[in-house]
Amino acid sequence: MELTLKEKRSASSSLMKKNIRKFLNNRLAMIGLIFMLILLFMCVFAPLFTSYDAETVDFTAMRAAPSREHIFGTDRLGRDIFARILYGGRVSILVGVVGAFSGSLIGMVLGSIAGYFGGKIDALLVRISELFQTFPQMVLILIMVAVLGQGLENLLIIFSLTGWMTTFRMVRNEFLSLKEETYVKVCEAFGMSKMSIMFGQILPNVMSPVIVATTVNVAGFILQEASLSFLGVGVPTTIPTWGNILNAAKSIDVVTNYWWLWLIPGLVITIFVLAVNFFGDGLRDVLDPKQQ
Secondary structure: OHHHHHHHHHHHHHHHHHHHHHHHOOHHHHHHHHHHHHHHHHHHOHHHOOOOOOOOOOHHHOOOOOOOOOOOOEOOOOOEHHHHHHHHHHHHHHHHHHHHHHHHHHHHHHHHHHHHHOHHHHHHHHHHHHHHHOOOHHHHHHHHHHHHOOOHHHHHHHHHHHOOHHHHHHHHHHHHHHOOOHHHHHHHHOOOOHHHHHHHHHHHHHHHHHHHHHHHHHHHHHHHHHHHHHHOOOOOOOOOOHHHHHHOOOOHHHHHHOHHHOHHHHHHHHHHHHHHHHHHHHHHHHHOHHHO
């Protein structure tokens, strides 16, 4: 018995080392991880990288071009763009992370219930997910913004309520297969509670694709927040976000004469979203059994 445990531990350790080595050899995944961590670190510790505040107005430096004093220039109120990008990144990344994780949590719980119990409960939850998927996600989000109103908290609720369907389908499909496995039948025979079997025995075996999907959803929600804020229906303009920075730079005059007001924030959003996607693709190669 002791030898068997050692063999299992050795095999598990070997697989982990193989996966880590595989991830480290994925150049795009490593580039994505590095850029993602750099931008995240700069946003979290923004005071270390700029002496300006995101809301400090300077009427003597309105729409100043990038210079040594303002490396990314200033906006129409003289606010430093570099500072607004760093402080705004805190909110944009928070929205993406919280929205993705809360949506995945809802999807995992509902998918576990539907896949394990089946029958009428499964049919009901599947119909609800199909109802949500009847509308394109952006249209559904706009409808819910109109109902709940504009605000950071409301946007987090909306992203949570509209981002669970993909995770729900994945978890449900895995549960339909895994609940017939021998170890599940043994747990049921020993009288374990259904909650313990669902969330303690089966769910850990389906976490790999969920983690990958959640990581990719972070990038999607950041883009959606930027899109909604650009349209003026996302986070209130009083709160600096990457989308609100672009929203303030959407006039023809700005696009034509003040390139730094839209080009630099757009590049930052693009780089961070690509970095998250590259990182997610690297995780998929490592964690998804179908990619092994």
